[in-house]
Amino acid sequence: MRCYAPRVGAEDLPRARIADSGLAMSLTEIAASPHAPAAPARRPQSGLRAVWALSQLPRRQFISRLAFIGFMVAIAIISIICFVNAVRWVGKPFPGFLMNERMVTGNVGQYHWPGTQAGLRFPDKIIAANGEPVTSRRDIERIIQATPIGESIRYTISRAGSLIELDIPAQRFDWLDLIMTFGVIFVSGIAYLLIGAIVFVVKPDTRPSWTFQLFCFFLGVYAVTAFDIQSTHWGFARLYFLVLAFVPPAAIHLSLVFPERTKFFERYPRAEIVPYVISAALITALEMLYPRPPFLIPYRLILGYLFLSALAIAGSSLYAFFRSASPLARQRAKVVLAGAAVAFPVPALAQYLSLFGGVPIQNNFLAIPMIAFPASIAYAIARHNLFDVDVYIKRALGYVLMTAIVGLGYLSAQTFLRTVVLDPIFGDQAEKIYPIVFAVLIVFFFNPINRKVQASVDRVFFRKKLDYKETISSVSNALTSMLNLDQIVTQVVHTLRKEMFVDTAGVIILEPKMAACRSLFVGDDSVGREGRQNDIPIAYDDPLLGLIREEKSLITRYDLEEDARYRDVKVSCLQRFAAMSVSMAIPLTYQGHVTGLLAVGNKKSGHFYGREDIDLLHTMADQAAVAIQNATAHEEVIRYAEELAASLRRIQLLESIKTNLAKFVPKTVQQLIEESPEAPSFEKVESDVSVVFADITGYTRLSAEMELDDVNRLVERYFGAFLDEIVRYGGDVNETVGDGLMVIFRDPDPQAHARSAIQSALGIQRRTAEINAELRERSQPIEMHVGVNSGIASVGATKIEGAAGTRWTYTASGPTTNIAARLAALGEGGAVMLSEETRRRLGAGFEADDLGAQALKNVPHPVRVYRLKATEPPPAPVDRRPELRHDPRELVSWTVRLWIGEEKYEARAVDASIHGICMAGIPMALLEVGKSYRAEIWIPGGPEVACLVEVRNFTDRRIGMRTGEFLPLD
Numbered sequence: 001m002r003c004y005a006p007r008v009g010a011e012d013l014p015r016a017r018i019a020d021s022g023l024a025m026s027l028t029e030i031a032a033s034p035h036a037p038a039a040p041a042r043r044p045q046s047g048l049r050a051v052w053a054l055s056q057l058p059r060r061q062f063i064s065r066l067a068f069i070g071f072m073v074a075i076a077i078i079s080i081i082c083f084v085n086a087v088r089w090v091g092k093p094f095p096g097f098l099m100n101e102r103m104v105t106g107n108v109g110q111y112h113w114p115g116t117q118a119g120l121r122f123p124d125k126i127i128a129a130n131g132e133p134v135t136s137r138r139d140i141e142r143i144i145q146a147t148p149i150g151e152s153i154r155y156t157i158s159r160a161g162s163l164i165e166l167d168i169p170a171q172r173f174d175w176l177d178l179i180m181t182f183g184v185i186f187v188s189g190i191a192y193l194l195i196g197a198i199v200f201v202v203k204p205d206t207r208p209s210w211t212f213q214l215f216c217f218f219l220g221v222y223a224v225t226a227f228d229i230q231s232t233h234w235g236f237a238r239l240y241f242l243v244l245a246f247v248p249p250a251a252i253h254l255s256l257v258f259p260e261r262t263k264f265f266e267r268y269p270r271a272e273i274v275p276y277v278i279s280a281a282l283i284t285a286l287e288m289l290y291p292r293p294p295f296l297i298p299y300r301l302i303l304g305y306l307f308l309s310a311l312a313i314a315g316s317s318l319y320a321f322f323r324s325a326s327p328l329a330r331q332r333a334k335v336v337l338a339g340a341a342v343a344f345p346v347p348a349l350a351q352y353l354s355l356f357g358g359v360p361i362q363n364n365f366l367a368i369p370m371i372a373f374p375a376s377i378a379y380a381i382a383r384h385n386l387f388d389v390d391v392y393i394k395r396a397l398g399y400v401l402m403t404a405i406v407g408l409g410y411l412s413a414q415t416f417l418r419t420v421v422l423d424p425i426f427g428d429q430a431e432k433i434y435p436i437v438f439a440v441l442i443v444f445f446f447n448p449i450n451r452k453v454q455a456s457v458d459r460v461f462f463r464k465k466l467d468y469k470e471t472i473s474s475v476s477n478a479l480t481s482m483l484n485l486d487q488i489v490t491q492v493v494h495t496l497r498k499e500m501f502v503d504t505a506g507v508i509i510l511e512p513k514m515a516a517c518r519s520l521f522v523g524d525d526s527v528g529r530e531g532r533q534n535d536i537p538i539a540y541d542d543p544l545l546g547l548i549r550e551e552k553s554l555i556t557r558y559d560l561e562e563d564a565r566y567r568d569v570k571v572s573c574l575q576r577f578a579a580m581s582v583s584m585a586i587p588l589t590y591q592g593h594v595t596g597l598l599a600v601g602n603k604k605s606g607h608f609y610g611r612e613d614i615d616l617l618h619t620m621a622d623q624a625a626v627a628i629q630n631a632t633a634h635e636e637v638i639r640y641a642e643e644l645a646a647s648l649r650r651i652q653l654l655e656s657i658k659t660n661l662a663k664f665v666p667k668t669v670q671q672l673i674e675e676s677p678e679a680p681s682f683e684k685v686e687s688d689v690s691v692v693f694a695d696i697t698g699y700t701r702l703s704a705e706m707e708l709d710d711v712n713r714l715v716e717r718y719f720g721a722f723l724d725e726i727v728r729y730g731g732d733v734n735e736t737v738g739d740g741l742m743v744i745f746r747d748p749d750p751q752a753h754a755r756s757a758i759q760s761a762l763g764i765q766r767r768t769a770e771i772n773a774e775l776r777e778r779s780q781p782i783e784m785h786v787g788v789n790s791g792i793a794s795v796g797a798t799k800i801e802g803a804a805g806t807r808w809t810y811t812a813s814g815p816t817t818n819i820a821a822r823l824a825a826l827g828e829g830g831a832v833m834l835s836e837e838t839r840r841r842l843g844a845g846f847e848a849d850d851l852g853a854q855a856l857k858n859v860p861h862p863v864r865v866y867r868l869k870a871t872e873p874p875p876a877p878v879d880r881r882p883e884l885r886h887d888p889r890e891l892v893s894w895t896v897r898l899w900i901g902e903e904k905y906e907a908r909a910v911d912a913s914i915h916g917i918c919m920a921g922i923p924m925a926l927l928e929v930g931k932s933y934r935a936e937i938w939i940p941g942g943p944e945v946a947c948l949v950e951v952r953n954f955t956d957r958r959i960g961m962r963t964g965e966f967l968p969l970d
Helices: 028-032 046-052 059-088 114-118 138-147 175-202 207-232 237-257 261-268 269-289 293-323 326-345 345-357 363-370 372-384 390-460 468-480 485-500 545-551 559-561 564-580 611-661 668-676 699-705 708-726 750-774 815-825 834-846
Strands: 015-017 024-026 125-129 152-159 164-167 504-511 516-523 532-534 583-591 593-600 685-697 732-737 740-746 785-804 805-813 829-835 849-852 863-869 890-898 903-913 914-918 934-936 944-954 959-963
Touching: 059 175, 114 164, 125 138, 138 293, 175 207, 175 363, 175 390, 175 934, 207 237, 237 261, 237 269, 237 293, 261 269, 269 293, 293 326, 326 372, 345 583, 363 372, 485 504, 485 516, 485 593, 485 611, 504 545, 516 785, 545 564, 545 583, 559 564, 583 611, 593 611, 685 699, 685 708, 685 750, 685 805, 685 815, 699 708, 708 740, 708 750, 708 890, 708 903, 732 805, 740 750, 740 785, 740 815, 750 785, 750 829, 750 834, 750 863, 785 815, 785 834, 805 815, 805 959, 815 829, 829 834, 890 914, 934 959
Parallel strands: 785 829
Antiparallel strands: 015 024, 125 152, 152 164, 504 516, 504 593, 516 532, 583 593, 685 740, 685 785, 732 740, 785 805, 829 863, 849 863, 890 903, 890 934, 903 914, 914 959, 934 944, 944 959
């Protein structure tokens, strides 16, 4: 069942708005064209939707949103009124200084104004102008209107209880005056308001965001209305004092919950009301006394309260930095501490000195150090996820910094340019020429300075412009040298995060054979830690993967939200986007097949994805798809090689097991297992066989006279030679018991297996004589009694039940076997005893002595017995594999280390000559006849011999090897 949208034609693909040039192109065209326009320039609206989805909110949150909206509306109205009134002042004559409605000179202005130059300072009070008493702004305006611009007006001023007179020429208020007075303060106030609003939009239901919103609201309204208080007098004086009074409690409240909640606040949450109660009492007293002089008492207390609130924020940050157990709180405190320390104490102190210390300070320029506080918050937010408003703060910061730079530039030019350049050259005309020169400087230097400021902000807030070629080159170089799939995926993800400055990047690889996915996602976590690897399990049949496979083109979350064609999969795919914390998915396509996808989140800069971004993403996706395919193929080759090596190891192990078990398992059993490995048939069947019994006479005497190890070596030496003869003629050693063995010969031709049995028996007697002669000086000669009988026997597995369990043995049983054993008991050295049936099958090729009928033990009837001497030359054997021996051999027990390729094996040499060894314990399947191998032979009491050994022949149990070095034998 498919759970994603049906496949559509290219003409139906979604179209998106393009950030560059306002064009619109389909995402398919963007992907196909190397010079395609930019990608959809859209941003998530989760915060705005959270604010405006009022119908879905609980009652408390609904009221909270309405209050916020009310604040915004009030701010907008106040800001518009103040702005319009300020603009109307441009071109009007004014006295060369500003004053409030109580006729007290203001602390907002410029240092070159005539009033400042004449020595006016806050809080001088204007009593009369040109001898006429003045009590309001209208009185001053009437006198100024009647006075030509540049002509002095004599003002009577009350200062500290005494009257003084000053001549101050009237002048015209121009645009530059507006910018440097109203403009600086107004822009800073709007910046505070926007920062607070954005914080609330992003996190509308947290106490820190509400507190910060209140703080920014009061501070912003205070700044916006400051110019009206001292110039336009439109009636905002009481509002001005009101918001000023509530800046301190909002700051103290913020210090209780940020950088982290204090223990005091946790214990006494209602204590947050106390600072507001104090401010309410102060502003009530002030409003009741204003505009009478006693209002200055609560006003001065409010200013002191403001200074204490700045210290409260600095103190909470210091406490969090040194004492907090939360790393996030310490990081926030470290960032905010410097900004708070610069932003609040200096303006508060300057305000106090201006009011009460007699220092002429123009407070409009104090907005410049105040920028440090929103700047510190912006940096903390961008780097540590503080309130999640980094996008908005970073944008505002560039404008705030430019305003500060223009203001500082104006002050510097005012001091340096006029004093050093304009006044000496132009004299009295310098005042008129200066605004023109400053405007020219702004025109020529504003843009370069703006670019440098923006570049600095970009470096701080992850907005460095992409170097397309450098990025592609670095990715190509990195991926070219990689064949490890995990390394490639990790490289792609970290390159995306590093070069494109995205908050989250990930790769999903499809594995169709296993119907599974492999994924890696790296992103910033909720507390601001960067580069955290996220575990995101994704099913192979996930709807988003199905949609990507179907479309084979770039998909964004905004396409899913807006395109009606995705209606059926919209919810599930958006949930997957949210789970991955991404906003865009690009397919990894190899030879027309989707092999995975590349997923990216939002750019940390807050910028939209543009043309170069999409080109880069598609190029990286193509390169990643090829690299991943190569790595996948490489992994398959390695996996196949490992499986092959494992199979070879299993084969070697099985061959080794087979070789070693062959020493104990009858050949017939081996053949049955090879014919049917899964279910070999061991059932007993009646079969015509020839049975050979052979045992050593005097074995008990040998055991008594010789050491056990010597006896074992002697028996192995003889029986090894016997085995060669048995194998040559196709015999199957069924049992070996101490000093004897039982051999079964089978063949479809009854005469053939009888002849093979006799030839093997004669070979046993012949080899016995040879070894006796070889060892005559070391041990007593032995005699072998050998008996042979032919006939029908029951051949198969015999089950033996016991208390210890069940044991199976494969053998031949019946009278034929019993008679062969009894014939061996009649034997004599050098002869083979055979039954009449066996003699009949041999034909004329053998001459045997007829010993007549003999009574055999446990045989009810006498059996006619024949004797065959080993000295008679037998016919040429069938399938004979000769073992060439040029030098006499001795029984040994040497450790041999043999290298087959890189593998080392340990074996044992059982006999040796000066030029060769017979070795056991190595799987024959690993060796080749005629091939040489490196070996080390450890000879007890002698030297270690390192040499090359050549494989000459195989027997059923041993390997004959010729050495390139002489072996030391006694």
